[in-house]
Amino acid sequence: MLDSAMAALASLADPSLLIMLLIGTVAGLIMGLIPGLGGTGAVAILLPITFGMEPPQALALLIGALAVVHTSDTVSAVLLGAPGSASASVTMLDGYSMAKKGQAARALTLAFLSSMAGGIIGAVGLTLAIPLARPLVLSFASPELFMLTVLGVALAAVLSRGNIIKGISAGLLGLVLGMVGTSPTTAEERFTFGSLFLGDGLSLVAVALGIFGLAEIASRASQRRGQTENITVGGGWGKGIREWLSHWTQVIRGALIGIWAGVLPGVGATAGTWLAYGQAVATAKDKRQFGKGDPRGIVGPESANNSVEAGDLIPTLLFGIPGGVPSAMLLGMLLTYGIQPGPSIITEHLDLMYLIVWSFAIASILGALFCFLSVKQLAKLTKVPFAVLAAGLVAVMLLGSFQEGGQLGDLWVMIILGVFGWLLKSTGFPRAPFLIGFVLAIPLERYYFLTDSLYNGLDWMARPGVLVFLAILILPILWAFIKFIRARRNTNLDDGHRDERPEDDESPLKDSTWSLAAAGIFAAAFAAALISSASFSPEARLVPQLVSIGGLVFSGILLFIEIRTRLRGRTPKAGQTIAEEAEGILATQPAKAGWTLDAKFAFKTFLWMTGFLALTAAFGYLIAVTIFIPAFLLIVARARLKTAVVYTAVLYVVLLALPSLLPIDLPQGWLNTLV
Amino acid sequence: MTVLVAYAPAPEGREALTQGIAEAVLRKADLLVVHVGRGHHGLEAKDLKDIEDRLQAAGQALHLESSVLADPGDAVIQIAQDRNVDMIVIGLRHRSMVGKLILGSTVQRILLDATCPVLAVRADRLN
Numbered sequence: 001m002l003d004s005a006m007a008a009l010a011s012l013a014d015p016s017l018l019i020m021l022l023i024g025t026v027a028g029l030i031m032g033l034i035p036g037l038g039g040t041g042a043v044a045i046l047l048p049i050t051f052g053m054e055p056p057q058a059l060a061l062l063i064g065a066l067a068v069v070h071t072s073d074t075v076s077a078v079l080l081g082a083p084g085s086a087s088a089s090v091t092m093l094d095g096y097s098m099a100k101k102g103q104a105a106r107a108l109t110l111a112f113l114s115s116m117a118g119g120i121i122g123a124v125g126l127t128l129a130i131p132l133a134r135p136l137v138l139s140f141a142s143p144e145l146f147m148l149t150v151l152g153v154a155l156a157a158v159l160s161r162g163n164i165i166k167g168i169s170a171g172l173l174g175l176v177l178g179m180v181g182t183s184p185t186t187a188e189e190r191f192t193f194g195s196l197f198l199g200d201g202l203s204l205v206a207v208a209l210g211i212f213g214l215a216e217i218a219s220r221a222s223q224r225r226g227q228t229e230n231i232t233v234g235g236g237w238g239k240g241i242r243e244w245l246s247h248w249t250q251v252i253r254g255a256l257i258g259i260w261a262g263v264l265p266g267v268g269a270t271a272g273t274w275l276a277y278g279q280a281v282a283t284a285k286d287k288r289q290f291g292k293g294d295p296r297g298i299v300g301p302e303s304a305n306n307s308v309e310a311g312d313l314i315p316t317l318l319f320g321i322p323g324g325v326p327s328a329m330l331l332g333m334l335l336t337y338g339i340q341p342g343p344s345i346i347t348e349h350l351d352l353m354y355l356i357v358w359s360f361a362i363a364s365i366l367g368a369l370f371c372f373l374s375v376k377q378l379a380k381l382t383k384v385p386f387a388v389l390a391a392g393l394v395a396v397m398l399l400g401s402f403q404e405g406g407q408l409g410d411l412w413v414m415i416i417l418g419v420f421g422w423l424l425k426s427t428g429f430p431r432a433p434f435l436i437g438f439v440l441a442i443p444l445e446r447y448y449f450l451t452d453s454l455y456n457g458l459d460w461m462a463r464p465g466v467l468v469f470l471a472i473l474i475l476p477i478l479w480a481f482i483k484f485i486r487a488r489r490n491t492n493l494d495d496g497h498r499d500e501r502p503e504d505d506e507s508p509l510k511d512s513t514w515s516l517a518a519a520g521i522f523a524a525a526f527a528a529a530l531i532s533s534a535s536f537s538p539e540a541r542l543v544p545q546l547v548s549i550g551g552l553v554f555s556g557i558l559l560f561i562e563i564r565t566r567l568r569g570r571t572p573k574a575g576q577t578i579a580e581e582a583e584g585i586l587a588t589q590p591a592k593a594g595w596t597l598d599a600k601f602a603f604k605t606f607l608w609m610t611g612f613l614a615l616t617a618a619f620g621y622l623i624a625v626t627i628f629i630p631a632f633l634l635i636v637a638r639a640r641l642k643t644a645v646v647y648t649a650v651l652y653v654v655l656l657a658l659p660s661l662l663p664i665d666l667p668q669g670w671l672n673t674l675v
Numbered sequence: 676m677t678v679l680v681a682y683a684p685a686p687e688g689r690e691a692l693t694q695g696i697a698e699a700v701l702r703k704a705d706l707l708v709v710h711v712g713r714g715h716h717g718l719e720a721k722d723l724k725d726i727e728d729r730l731q732a733a734g735q736a737l738h739l740e741s742s743v744l745a746d747p748g749d750a751v752i753q754i755a756q757d758r759n760v761d762m763i764v765i766g767l768r769h770r771s772m773v774g775k776l777i778l779g780s781t782v783q784r785i786l787l788d789a790t791c792p793v794l795a796v797r798a799d800r801l802n
Contacts, residue, residue, distance in 0.1 A: 281746070285790070494781050494782050
């Protein structure tokens with residue numbers, strides 16, 4: 001074991017690996033600064049670049065980025081009070097308060113060092129998990145692996161924030177979407193409507209970039225103005241380092257909470273950081289300074305959000321169930337290389353495991369170092385308005401999703417899923433179970449049929465491993481049910497809230513016509529899947545039918561709840577006090593909000609993306625970029641003409657040079673095929 | 676002087692509020708109400724006006740405050756420490772050992788973490 005660990009470290013001396021790790025780290029730091037991208041965006045954008053590479057190089061690049069995304073996302077949270085990712089909003093509470101007092105350098109030192117330590121402790125946790133889980137993993141056979149995939153989707157659905165019914169519906173729809181293409185058992189085509197393009201299944205990059213990337217751009221593109229406040233970083237780095245050392249227990253505690261949050265599927269970096277913050281507050285005797293610049297409010301959460309990403313990798317690599325969205329994509333990548341996580345990665349690819357560990361640790365150190373060296377420049381980048389960044393991001397994301405299959409169809413899928421992702425985000429559906437379901441759909445089916453053919457009837461259910469997983473599957477559902485009952489009876493007032501986060505305003509269109517529409521789309525999609533699966537052969541039909549029947553049940557409940565709240569909102573009960581009535585009006589108001597300003601803007605942005613894609617289809621990518629970028633910058637972002645010209649020129653040159661530097665193809669248009 | 680009441684829309688919370696008002700009048704202290712329930716359903720405007728009138732008759736003032744902290748127990752402690760209150764009034768509810776173990780208890784945390792005297796009342800007293 002130690003041998004393979006050392007061998008992996010030695011292999012990192014290979015210049016090509018080291019360069020990839022460096023590129024990944026720098027790219028991850030930059031993407032951490034861009035609001036809304038986070039680990040998901042970083043992996044999704046970098047994944048296409050890795051398609052032509054060997055697995056070690058690809059992993060070094062992706063892990064390098066993943067390890068440091070949460071190091072740089074702190075910069076804008078501390079300096080501007082505008083977090084670069086949802087998990088950095090925790091650091092904002094105390095970090096921004098410190099910055100306002102002129103102690104930005106102190107806050108940033110604490111944050112960078114904690115991020116670094118969190119990453120290293122996370123990597124250590126990953127290392128220790130390998131020998132601990134090894135005997136367990138090696139005892140797994142197909143029934144256990146089948147249960148694990150079910151568990152992966154189910155836990156992600158139950159544990160991710162928001163409504164459980166919404167989570168389960170999203171997870172099931174992800175499973176259905178993942179089954180589009182060729183059935184793993186009978187090799188017949190499912191849900192393809194005779195299309196050759198859909199026969200290969202949907203591309204993971206297109207789905208991830210659509211559901212998360214484009215949706216995020218659409219909901220943020222209305223931010224035209226950047227921060228105008230003057231940024232003063234100030235001094236006091238040395239003092240910060242000494243202060244950080246005095247909080248070492250908080251660092252370790254935060255990192256351990258982060259690892260645990262990472263191991264649980266669906267509990268991502270955001271929930272992990274809030275847990276760490278709650279822990280820091282709970283263990284402090286003097287709570288006065290929290291929210292006003294308490295160093296303990298920065299150290300623990302910052303350490304946690306980096307170790308979450310390492311914790312995510314533990315179930316991903318050892319059990320094949322992704323702990324979060326970025327690792328779900330990593331899992332997808334490993335599968336395309338033919339590397340099966342779970343038993344086979346431990347026996348055959350142990351060197352890759354240790355390469356991941358080392359890359360994670362080294363990238364964490366490099367990331368913190370780069371942040372210290374370049375914090376002034378990074379601070380400037382946070383001043384760029386999001387709308388200006390959005391133009392380039394759209395171009396990059398579309399190019400990225402073209403790389404997997406080289407088909408324009410993937411890009412259309414991506415935009416459609418972008419609209420759907422935006423709908424999910426704004427109506428309070430968790431998107432993580434959707435993507436995890438999408439990734440696990442095929443493994444789930446394959447393991448089921450393996451199990452079914454190896455065992456008589458339901459004998460496999462009696463295997464001890466399976467029974468344990470069944471228990472793990474049922475407990476959280478039971479738990480959530482008890483909590484729901486207590487909330488209904490209003491007997492939960494005294495229950496602890498430490499595991500909960502403050503209400504966020506991320507889903508402004510909850511309980512409106514929009515969420516009714518979303519529930520309707522879910523129900524319709526499941527119904528359509530059920531009907532069209534009737535024509536499949538019995539073997540290919542089983543899993544899609546089960547999933548869509550389950551989906552119909554849950555989306556039916558959702559639809560019922562939505563309709564009921566809509567009806568209730570309209571008829572105020574008699575005998576209400578004025579205040580209650582006023583509250584009732586306030587509560588129903590969002591329900592009446594059809595086309596809110598944000599919704600209009602989001603749809604306009606999607607129209608722009610569609611236009612861009614139409615241009616690409618007609619004239620090719622390069623021409624489309626030269627038209628789309630300046631138009632978007634001038635009309636939507638309202639940037640200055642000079643900015644638009646320079647921006648377009650730089651992007652054009654980069655795109656022209658890119659195919660010769662990296663294995664990247666630019667989409668050709670209808671015009672190019674004529675010429 | 677300030678008395679802090681941890682209010683929640685339930686019998687215990689209302690009892691705590693009643694006792695808190697009595698205590699504030701007795702001690703000639705201001706009353707600080709912190710809402711600890713989930714959601715934003717605080718006190719209604721009419722009730723607040725009533726309380727304010729009663730306190731004003733005794734020459735005291737009513738304050739409302741909330742905290743950035745997510746856990747209501749932590750929030751109460753933070754506000755109490757921040758405002759340097761003289762007493763926290765909370766309403767108790769009977770909870771089983773298992774219930775407290777599994778679900779946690781906000782009241783228990785306030786009792787254990789508070790750095791000032793705590794007055795605990797229950798809604799179902801013997802008459």
